[in-house]
Amino acid sequence: MTVWLRRAGAVSALAVLVACSNIGSDVSPEELENYSAEEIFQRGEFELERNRAEDAAFYFGEIERLYPYSQWAKRALIMQAFSYHREGNYPSSRAAAQRYIDFYPTDEDAAYAQYLLALSYYDQIDEIGRDQGLTFQALQALRVVIERYPDSEYARSSILKFDLAFDHLAAKEMEIGRYYLRRDHFAASINRFRVVVEDFQTTSHTPEALHRLVEAYLSLGLTDEAQSAGAILGHNFQSTEWYAESHALLTGQGLSMQSTGDNWLASIYRQVVRGEWL
Secondary structure (H helix, E strand, O other): OOHHHHHOOOOHHHHHHHHHHHHHOOOOOOOOHHHHHHHHHHHHHHHHHOOHHHHHHHHEEEEEEEHHOHHHHHHHHHHHHHHHHHOHHHHHHHHHHHHHHHHHOOOOHHHHHHHHHHHHHHHHOOOOOOOOOHHHHHHHHHHHHHHHHOOOOOHHHHHHHHHHHHHHHHHHHHHHHHHHHOOOOHHHHHHHHHHHHHHHOOOOHHHHHHHHHHHHHHHHHHHHHHHHHHHHHHOOOOOOHHHHHHHHHHHOOOOOOOOOOOHHHHHHHHHHHHHOOO
């Protein structure tokens, strides 16, 4: 983060005094025309220091309006995006960050603007039970940070948040799959757990997804598929509680945790465990 962004969290006493003495709290937009861009910027910083992010965003926005081609306008735009995000006004933060990226794509703060844009989606990710459209948008925006600015200070944080958002989507699939499984809609539940195993295999939900597949396939009498799911579970996740539960289920019916038959799970076992890709 550049010096201008760091100043948002540590405004100097001198800047605060200048801002307070030059621009009153009840100044109108018309009266702001009598002040310099620097003075208005300082007032915005002062409002941030007072935890009045919405007011800060207003002042930073006025710089863009009154001094659109100045260096202060560029600095104010990224600070406006920051202020809106702090206030929790994510759509406005996203809009300001996108304008910064559009106007100054090669600037040193472009990476931070893209990161703020991603955060404006990520920080809105709702509970697992709700629509996950924002999660997909967060993933897309975080991927841009990771791929476009791999050497920036925001890349590592974006990778961590990407993994968490990815895990969040897997959790959504698991929730729906469990819902169907509890109601004996086995085929529908299998479709959801299959998505986790095939598309979200790096998340923390894969062991349970395999166990739920064992449960669902046994309920349908499809023992080959159940044993193949158990085989993958036993090879990759033997230390988990889900392995123990699947082992008890399968052995309780005289079955073993080994891949058998010609099914999608057996194919995964051959490819991933045995390395037979052809």
